[in-house]
Amino acid sequence: MQTLSEHGCFGGTQGFYKHDSAVIGAPMKFGVYVPPQAKNGPVPVLYYLAGLTCTEETFAIKAGAQRVAAELGLMLVTPDTSPRDTGIEGADAAWDFGHGAGFYLDATQSPWSARFRMESWVTRELRELVAAHFPARDDRVGLFGHSMGGHGALTLALRHPGRYQSVSAFAPIAAPSRCPWGEKAFTGYLGSNRADWAAHDATELIAAGGRLPPLLIDQGLADKFLAEQLHPHLFEVACAQAGQPLTLRRHEGYDHGYYFIATFVEDHLRHHAATLLA
Numbered sequence: 001m002q003t004l005s006e007h008g009c010f011g012g013t014q015g016f017y018k019h020d021s022a023v024i025g026a027p028m029k030f031g032v033y034v035p036p037q038a039k040n041g042p043v044p045v046l047y048y049l050a051g052l053t054c055t056e057e058t059f060a061i062k063a064g065a066q067r068v069a070a071e072l073g074l075m076l077v078t079p080d081t082s083p084r085d086t087g088i089e090g091a092d093a094a095w096d097f098g099h100g101a102g103f104y105l106d107a108t109q110s111p112w113s114a115r116f117r118m119e120s121w122v123t124r125e126l127r128e129l130v131a132a133h134f135p136a137r138d139d140r141v142g143l144f145g146h147s148m149g150g151h152g153a154l155t156l157a158l159r160h161p162g163r164y165q166s167v168s169a170f171a172p173i174a175a176p177s178r179c180p181w182g183e184k185a186f187t188g189y190l191g192s193n194r195a196d197w198a199a200h201d202a203t204e205l206i207a208a209g210g211r212l213p214p215l216l217i218d219q220g221l222a223d224k225f226l227a228e229q230l231h232p233h234l235f236e237v238a239c240a241q242a243g244q245p246l247t248l249r250r251h252e253g254y255d256h257g258y259y260f261i262a263t264f265v266e267d268h269l270r271h272h273a274a275t276l277l278a
């Protein structure tokens with residue numbers, strides 16, 4: 001593991017790192033905020049999965065989460081959103097597919113399947129790396145994310161029961177099989193058989209019996225992607241029918257960006273802390 005940079009932040013350290021990923025077969029970057037409490041022993045860890053076009057730096061720079069993470073004693077881990085510089089033809093052709101748009105799944109379709117293995121990287125390899133190199137409690141791990149990363153948080157927690165003790169999302173792509181972003185990504189990464197998509201669709205996974213810890217989701221009502229891409233109402237119905245506890249908060253005047261996330265990020269950290277620090 002290579003340290004790219006480290007910065008003092010609210011008594012802890014915000015760092016950015018790179019390692020040679022075996023599952024992806026290429027270097028991968030990630031950020032870690034280590035709170036001051038980690039000087040006294042391992043602390044709970046909260047993974048944040050970012051959205052389309054973002055990097056491992058976006059949340060660390062824009063969300064302003066470190067102050068509350070330092071108060072609560074939570075480590076924050078921010079993975080990059082895809083492999084980079086893969087050389088795969090078409091990987092830079094669009095902002096919603098390929099580089100910066102890994103969708104937190106392991107692609108099954110060539111040529112993407114050779115490198116785009118974000119699910120294995122985030123849930124297994126990166127987690128083992130963080131547990132080995134940072135004062136992290138691997139038995140107290142939460143997961144949240146935004147948009148594509150909100151989809152990732154919901155689906156990875158559903159696909160790996162018991163691995164994440166707390167889950168939340170900002171404006172997640174909540175029914176990806178039924179929106180243009182998800183249809184494009186799933187066709188490219190998983191193929192055109194829609195039956196294969198359900199295992200990566202949070203709404204379908206809940207309907208099929210998947211369960212999560214009580215969920216917090218925030219959604220801005222001035223979000224330009226809400227009507228066409230996000231479909232939280234479909235996820236809400238699936239949760240209600242399944243008895244999945246969900247607090248879905250809709251906020252007038254908030255769009256899809258990081259001003260929205262910065263406004264509500266403290267609530268999400270406290271939601272996770274209530275479980276991870278209990």
Ligand SMILES: N[C@@H](CCC(=O)N[C@@H](CSC=O)C(=O)NCC(=O)O)C(=O)O
Pocket residue numbers: 050051052053054058062095146147148149256257258
């Ligand atoms: N380039 C796009 C806008 C891309 C965008 O809005 N990305 C979102 C995530 S969208 C879903 O995953 C984001 O988080 N961007 C980073 C930011 O700093 O806001 C366009 O042209 O509309």
